[in-house]
Amino acid sequence: MSAQNPLFIPGPTNIPDRIRKACDMQTIDHRSPAFARVFKPAIAGVKRVLGMGAGEVFIFPSTGTGGWEAAVSNTLSPGDTLLAARFGMFSHRWIDLCQRHGLNVQVIEAPWGQGAPLAAIEAALRADTGHAIRVVLATHNETATGVRSDIAGIRRALDAAGHPALLFVDGVSSIGSMPFDMAGWGVDVAVAGSQKGFMLPAGLAILGVSPKALAAIETATLPRTFFDFRDMAKAYVAGGYPYTPAVGLIAGLAEAVEMLEEEGLEAVYARHHRLAEGVRRAVAAWGMRPCAASADLYSDTVTAVLVPEGCNGTDLVRLAADKYRVAFGVGLGEVAGRVFRIGHLGSLTDVMVLAGLATAEMCMADLGWPVRLGSGVAAAQEFYRGSVPAMLAAAA
Ligand SMILES: *Cc1c(COP(=O)(O)O)cnc(C)c1O
Numbered sequence: 001m002s003a004q005n006p007l008f009i010p011g012p013t014n015i016p017d018r019i020r021k022a023c024d025m026q027t028i029d030h031r032s033p034a035f036a037r038v039f040k041p042a043i044a045g046v047k048r049v050l051g052m053g054a055g056e057v058f059i060f061p062s063t064g065t066g067g068w069e070a071a072v073s074n075t076l077s078p079g080d081t082l083l084a085a086r087f088g089m090f091s092h093r094w095i096d097l098c099q100r101h102g103l104n105v106q107v108i109e110a111p112w113g114q115g116a117p118l119a120a121i122e123a124a125l126r127a128d129t130g131h132a133i134r135v136v137l138a139t140h141n142e143t144a145t146g147v148r149s150d151i152a153g154i155r156r157a158l159d160a161a162g163h164p165a166l167l168f169v170d171g172v173s174s175i176g177s178m179p180f181d182m183a184g185w186g187v188d189v190a191v192a193g194s195q196k197g198f199m200l201p202a203g204l205a206i207l208g209v210s211p212k213a214l215a216a217i218e219t220a221t222l223p224r225t226f227f228d229f230r231d232m233a234k235a236y237v238a239g240g241y242p243y244t245p246a247v248g249l250i251a252g253l254a255e256a257v258e259m260l261e262e263e264g265l266e267a268v269y270a271r272h273h274r275l276a277e278g279v280r281r282a283v284a285a286w287g288m289r290p291c292a293a294s295a296d297l298y299s300d301t302v303t304a305v306l307v308p309e310g311c312n313g314t315d316l317v318r319l320a321a322d323k324y325r326v327a328f329g330v331g332l333g334e335v336a337g338r339v340f341r342i343g344h345l346g347s348l349t350d351v352m353v354l355a356g357l358a359t360a361e362m363c364m365a366d367l368g369w370p371v372r373l374g375s376g377v378a379a380a381q382e383f384y385r386g387s388v389p390a391m392l393a394a395a396a
Helices: 017-023 034-049 063-076 089-100 120-127 151-160 213-215 229-237 247-263 264-286 314-326 350-366 377-387 390-395
Strands: 056-060 079-085 104-109 133-139 167-172 189-193 204-209 302-306 339-343
Touching: 017 247, 017 339, 034 056, 034 120, 034 247, 056 063, 056 247, 063 133, 063 151, 063 167, 063 189, 063 204, 063 213, 079 089, 079 120, 089 104, 089 133, 089 167, 104 120, 120 151, 120 189, 133 151, 151 167, 167 213, 167 377, 204 247, 229 247, 247 264, 264 302, 264 350, 264 377, 314 339, 314 350, 339 350
Parallel strands: 079 104, 079 133, 133 167, 167 189
Antiparallel strands: 056 204, 189 204, 302 339
């Protein structure tokens, strides 16, 4: 890939120079007060981005997958029951991780392209009169299909059923890019990673943990060492870590939060929505449609584009990489070949997105797909011209 071309995979995302520079630092002694000066702003910043009330943020040298493992291994015991819907590769992988930990996952299967099925979740919770279900898992943004689920709706289902289960949310590809309201939605564990909305290299699992989830640790017996929240909490009190932290990445995380807050979180979310809407206009102009089944499910961070009959989305991704040095996402699992994915999250502008759309069109033309060059780009251009944020327009 050319280092100049932006990436259009839904993570890892483009790394702004400010963040690269913040990560690039000389070694410090992580057991000295210098570390707390790097670390504390990062923790405080993540709390704001998550919209957390009381509770703790834990940052592990790991990735989002490690965050899933930390969430369940700290709060559950072998044989415990969870409730989860499966509607894409990422919801599937969290379920698989739980099963491999000896947990009993009650799985609600939903078609890929749909979101978390609220009525079925509420029905399952109501049917569980003995309250065997300890945790409900939810994938906020299913990155494989470009579907955003209604986490507030899952909270309402729990409340309507009067069910005490904890609510764990995978926000790896939404947090920092789409509204996330941990306190308002009553989320007990929120999982994020460094390499998506936070615009950093991969290497951190970032978790927000509610007091209710922290209390569950005391009775949970799944084995855990590296990911033990209690060791982390104990070390935090002294301003440190139970082992060697990824200091550069943590410095970068503090910078990332500063960038998000300088822009303003609401403006960041509005930017993602606007970029995504331009992509969706382009997809419609190509005569195609998103894998997400309806507009209320559209993700503002990734669009999985269903390709025409007889075409293969993976061909487009390969050609874009080989010929134009631009990265798009391949289809995963059930939708392998049937979609290609345009990531539109992180450090990205309308102008960058137009370059990605233009590249996708060149590939379609090269592959003989029935798409006219410029059609999607023009649709996105029309949308972007007419929707410049007031702040930018005023500066012009
Ligand atoms: C990227 C992603 C993950 C996993 O992240 P890794 O950092 O690769 O472990 C989990 N869930 C979702 C929704 C993702 O997009």
